[in-house]
Structures are given as C-alpha cells and as structure tokens.
Amino acid sequence: MSPTTETLTAERILEATEEVLRRHGPAKATVVDVARALGVSHGSVYRHFRTKAALREAVTQRWLDRASGRLAGIAARDSDPETRLRDWLSALFEAKRHKAGDDPELFATFSVLTGENSQVVDQHIADLLGQLTEILRDGVARGVFALDPAVTARAVFDATGRFHDPFYAREWGRPGIQAEFDAVVDLLLRGLRATGGPSKTS
Amino acid sequence: MSPTTETLTAERILEATEEVLRRHGPAKATVVDVARALGVSHGSVYRHFRTKAALREAVTQRWLDRASGRLAGIAARDSDPETRLRDWLSALFEAKRHKAGDDPELFATFSVLTGENSQVVDQHIADLLGQLTEILRDGVARGVFALDPAVTARAVFDATGRFHDPFYAREWGRPGIQAEFDAVVDLLLRGLRATGGPSKTS
Incomplete structure (x- = not known):
C-alpha cells in the first residue's frame, strides 16, 4: 500500500513528524523531510500546519x-x-x-x-x-x-x-x-x- | 603595598582564583592568570595546589x-x-x-x-x-x-x-x-x- 492512498490527516502528519524528529534530531528535521516520509508535497503538509513552528508546537502538544x-x-x-x-x-x-x-x-x-x-x-x-x-x-x-x-x-x-x-x-x-x-x-x-x-x- | 609582601596562603590563592574565574569565565581561566593576579610565579601557586584540577576543586568546595x-x-x-x-x-x-x-x-x-x-x-x-x-x-x-x-x-x-x-x-x-x-x-x-x-x- 502506497502511503499516498491514505487520507492525509493532521494525526498522520504528526506521527510522521515525530518519526522524522527521532531520525534527524530537532535541529535538522524539516517540513520537506516530513512530506517525503508521507509521500506527499510539502504544500500538503502546510495545508494542515501553516508554519514549521506550528507543526513543531502541535507535535510537542x-x-x-x-x-x-x-x-x-x-x-x-x-x-x-x-x-x-x-x-x-x-x-x-x-x-x-x-x-x-x-x-x-x-x-x-x-x-x-x-x-x-x-x-x-x-x-x-x-x-x-x-x-x-x-x-x-x-x-x-x-x-x-x-x-x-x-x-x-x-x-x-x-x-x-x-x-x-x-x-x-x-x-x-x-x-x-x-x-x-x-x-x-x-x-x-x-x-x-x-x-x-x-x-x-x- | 605590593601583593608579594603578603604571605601566599591557600586562602589568598582561592580568593584570587574566584576573581579570575569571574573575570575570564571557567573555560579560559588559567593558573598563570591566578599567579599574575597575585604577583607571584605560577610555581608558587602549584606549591599549594598541585594541579589546575585540584585548584578548581578547592575553589568549588x-x-x-x-x-x-x-x-x-x-x-x-x-x-x-x-x-x-x-x-x-x-x-x-x-x-x-x-x-x-x-x-x-x-x-x-x-x-x-x-x-x-x-x-x-x-x-x-x-x-x-x-x-x-x-x-x-x-x-x-x-x-x-x-x-x-x-x-x-x-x-x-x-x-x-x-x-x-x-x-x-x-x-x-x-x-x-x-x-x-x-x-x-x-x-x-x-x-x-x-x-x-x-x-x-x-
């Protein structure tokens, strides 16, 4: 199953973000890394979280x-x-x-x-x-x-x-x-x- | 009064060390700085504290x-x-x-x-x-x-x-x-x- 066949929810983005943070560390992890891990464009991620800061805040929460x-x-x-x-x-x-x-x-x-x-x-x-x-x-x-x-x-x-x-x-x-x-x-x-x-x- | 006229005690060395640490920070402070502040040779300091580590330990204590x-x-x-x-x-x-x-x-x-x-x-x-x-x-x-x-x-x-x-x-x-x-x-x-x-x- 390709990841793109699933609906892109905020929860899926947060899961992927946590995994990217774990892998790359907080200094290096980017929104592009998250998008790549999900097989989507970074624009799709930004539709759920308007900034990188908002995404980091949500994953912390x-x-x-x-x-x-x-x-x-x-x-x-x-x-x-x-x-x-x-x-x-x-x-x-x-x-x-x-x-x-x-x-x-x-x-x-x-x-x-x-x-x-x-x-x-x-x-x-x-x-x-x-x-x-x-x-x-x-x-x-x-x-x-x-x-x-x-x-x-x-x-x-x-x-x-x-x-x-x-x-x-x-x-x-x-x-x-x-x-x-x-x-x-x-x-x-x-x-x-x-x-x-x-x-x-x- | 020149500082060298006073007896060089461990207490005077520790006082000077604290002042040197305050001025230079813990990364940069050296035994030579301490000796200079006291107007003595660094050998005189080492007679009281055998190593830089011993001096730092004593000042912490x-x-x-x-x-x-x-x-x-x-x-x-x-x-x-x-x-x-x-x-x-x-x-x-x-x-x-x-x-x-x-x-x-x-x-x-x-x-x-x-x-x-x-x-x-x-x-x-x-x-x-x-x-x-x-x-x-x-x-x-x-x-x-x-x-x-x-x-x-x-x-x-x-x-x-x-x-x-x-x-x-x-x-x-x-x-x-x-x-x-x-x-x-x-x-x-x-x-x-x-x-x-x-x-x-x-």
Missing part, C-alpha cells in the same frame, strides 16, 4: 498530552482520594520515566522542543495542576484532606518535581529512586491528612 | 562551604525543631537565591565547576543531609516529629529541590515564588508532626 490523558482518568476515579493521589503521582513518574528510559533520543528531542514551546508546556502543567486540584478538592469534600486544594496542588507538584521534571531524567534509573519517591509521597500524604495539624476554624 | 557554615549554625541551635527546620530551609533558599541573583556570572561559572566536581557536590549534599537529619532527630527525641530522621531528611531535601537546586535559579526571581516555598514547607511540616498520621507501634 501531542507528546505531552499522551501522558495527561491517562492521568486525567485516574483523577476522575471515584476511589479513596489518598489512593488516587498516590496512583496519580506514581503514574506521572512512571510515564516520565518510561519516556526517558525507553527512547532517550526522542526524549532528548522533546526536551529541545518543550524549551521552544513554553506556552504549550505551561498549558500542560496547568492541566496537571487542575487534575491534582480535583483530587484534593474531592479529598477535602470527603473530610480526608485539609488545606486549600489549589495552593496545595501546586505544593504537591513542586515537592515531587524530582520525579517528573525532565531535568532529573538522568537520576530516574538510579537504584533507590523508587524508595525516595515513596518517602516524599508518604510525607506529603501525612501533611495532607485532615488530622495532620491544627485545623483552620476561622 | 569553598564556594559551596560558604553557605553550609551558616546552615550548620542553624541546625545546631537549641530552638524548637519546627522553627529550626523552617529557618534552615529558608536560609538555604535565601543563600542560593542571593548567589544566583547578586552575581549571575559567578553563579554561572560555579554551575560549570560543580558539574566538573561531582564528588565535591556529593559531599556538600551529604553535609546538608547530615544537618537536616540532626534537626529531625532532635525533633523525634522531643516528641515533635515522627518518622525516621535519615529517610525523612532526604525526602525533605528532595521535596524542596525547586528552592535550592541551581537548575531552578531562573525561577527564583519570579513573583509568587516565596508563597510557593511557604506552601511546600507548611505541607512538609504538617507531615512531619508526630500527630500527622497513624503512629508506628510495632
């Missing part, structure tokens, strides 16, 4: 969204909020660790791309913070957690940065990293519990 | 030790362990923030040097973890904190990385960073409190 979809599913569960928070943080760490470990070249490529597309990254982080806030709000509603959900979501995200910020990727393969993750999460969960300190009765 | 001395003083105080822990974490953040903000070129220089001297950095982190463990152990002894001091010291250090890891230096000048720091420390202190969760009665 797709890469980041891949993890957040699964995480959104965990955040929306009806389970005990403590378990849900632990599962969510574990899934975030797992997703990042797998991305970094399974395909280090693609991970390095996307480290460059996320540096170029800070708005996309900011939106990704806002999405994740929204999911965390949702879990914490539910915990407060059930009387399991105390503290302001939005402020605390940010604190939990910041406090676990070592286990999701790509800057730390080189440490994720170290022995002991899982125990370090568990120790941080245990400590945070203790802090979140409604019995964890003087309750605010204002 | 001095830079790192500058903060940890003050922190050691806080860790050794006889005050309430909660206040002491909060003061210690604040002083660490303050010291790093000042280093990064007051003299960004020197900070960038030392970012290169710490990258070259990972053993010195590891020892610095071990020192800081030792101080944290000391505070937590005292807190446990007084019945204020629960949890294993050494494991928890590591968790507290990891959870506050955003506020001391030089990688995050560019974020330390942002508005809101102090509130984010406070939120993380509040959450950690809640977690540390002996009433923060089910006590271990094994």
Whole structure:
C-alpha cells in the first residue's frame, strides 16, 4: 500500500513528524523531510500546519498530552482520594520515566522542543495542576484532606518535581529512586491528612 | 603595598582564583592568570595546589562551604525543631537565591565547576543531609516529629529541590515564588508532626 492512498490527516502528519524528529534530531528535521516520509508535497503538509513552528508546537502538544490523558482518568476515579493521589503521582513518574528510559533520543528531542514551546508546556502543567486540584478538592469534600486544594496542588507538584521534571531524567534509573519517591509521597500524604495539624476554624 | 609582601596562603590563592574565574569565565581561566593576579610565579601557586584540577576543586568546595557554615549554625541551635527546620530551609533558599541573583556570572561559572566536581557536590549534599537529619532527630527525641530522621531528611531535601537546586535559579526571581516555598514547607511540616498520621507501634 502506497502511503499516498491514505487520507492525509493532521494525526498522520504528526506521527510522521515525530518519526522524522527521532531520525534527524530537532535541529535538522524539516517540513520537506516530513512530506517525503508521507509521500506527499510539502504544500500538503502546510495545508494542515501553516508554519514549521506550528507543526513543531502541535507535535510537542501531542507528546505531552499522551501522558495527561491517562492521568486525567485516574483523577476522575471515584476511589479513596489518598489512593488516587498516590496512583496519580506514581503514574506521572512512571510515564516520565518510561519516556526517558525507553527512547532517550526522542526524549532528548522533546526536551529541545518543550524549551521552544513554553506556552504549550505551561498549558500542560496547568492541566496537571487542575487534575491534582480535583483530587484534593474531592479529598477535602470527603473530610480526608485539609488545606486549600489549589495552593496545595501546586505544593504537591513542586515537592515531587524530582520525579517528573525532565531535568532529573538522568537520576530516574538510579537504584533507590523508587524508595525516595515513596518517602516524599508518604510525607506529603501525612501533611495532607485532615488530622495532620491544627485545623483552620476561622 | 605590593601583593608579594603578603604571605601566599591557600586562602589568598582561592580568593584570587574566584576573581579570575569571574573575570575570564571557567573555560579560559588559567593558573598563570591566578599567579599574575597575585604577583607571584605560577610555581608558587602549584606549591599549594598541585594541579589546575585540584585548584578548581578547592575553589568549588569553598564556594559551596560558604553557605553550609551558616546552615550548620542553624541546625545546631537549641530552638524548637519546627522553627529550626523552617529557618534552615529558608536560609538555604535565601543563600542560593542571593548567589544566583547578586552575581549571575559567578553563579554561572560555579554551575560549570560543580558539574566538573561531582564528588565535591556529593559531599556538600551529604553535609546538608547530615544537618537536616540532626534537626529531625532532635525533633523525634522531643516528641515533635515522627518518622525516621535519615529517610525523612532526604525526602525533605528532595521535596524542596525547586528552592535550592541551581537548575531552578531562573525561577527564583519570579513573583509568587516565596508563597510557593511557604506552601511546600507548611505541607512538609504538617507531615512531619508526630500527630500527622497513624503512629508506628510495632
């Protein structure tokens, strides 16, 4: 089957772009490479993505969204909020660790791309913070957690940065990293519990 | 007064080295530059530091030790362990923030040097973890904190990385960073409190 017999969708272009980025690296990959990989003209690619920058932004977004979809599913569960928070943080760490470990070249490529597309990254982080806030709000509603959900979501995200910020990727393969993750999460969960300190009765 | 009239001590060499590094940058600074700044022969410098690498290592150590001395003083105080822990974490953040903000070129220089001297950095982190463990152990002894001091010291250090890891230096000048720091420390202190969760009665 020739690739040109398939309909050229944005999704197919993004798939091909990711493969071209993996092969050529972020510095050398061009729209012409993407078009060639798909067996189409570069004009066809530009009909979906008006500039090379727009294409790079979209592929970065797709890469980041891949993890957040699964995480959104965990955040929306009806389970005990403590378990849900632990599962969510574990899934975030797992997703990042797998991305970094399974395909280090693609991970390095996307480290460059996320540096170029800070708005996309900011939106990704806002999405994740929204999911965390949702879990914490539910915990407060059930009387399991105390503290302001939005402020605390940010604190939990910041406090676990070592286990999701790509800057730390080189440490994720170290022995002991899982125990370090568990120790941080245990400590945070203790802090979140409604019995964890003087309750605010204002 | 000519500089050669003073006794050439290791400390004077390290001071001059820091100044030379600031002026020339870590890539270009040489032992000859240091000797020239002191008005001595490079042989005199080598009598104190046998290699250029040894000199760079020593100046890195001095830079790192500058903060940890003050922190050691806080860790050794006889005050309430909660206040002491909060003061210690604040002083660490303050010291790093000042280093990064007051003299960004020197900070960038030392970012290169710490990258070259990972053993010195590891020892610095071990020192800081030792101080944290000391505070937590005292807190446990007084019945204020629960949890294993050494494991928890590591968790507290990891959870506050955003506020001391030089990688995050560019974020330390942002508005809101102090509130984010406070939120993380509040959450950690809640977690540390002996009433923060089910006590271990094994």
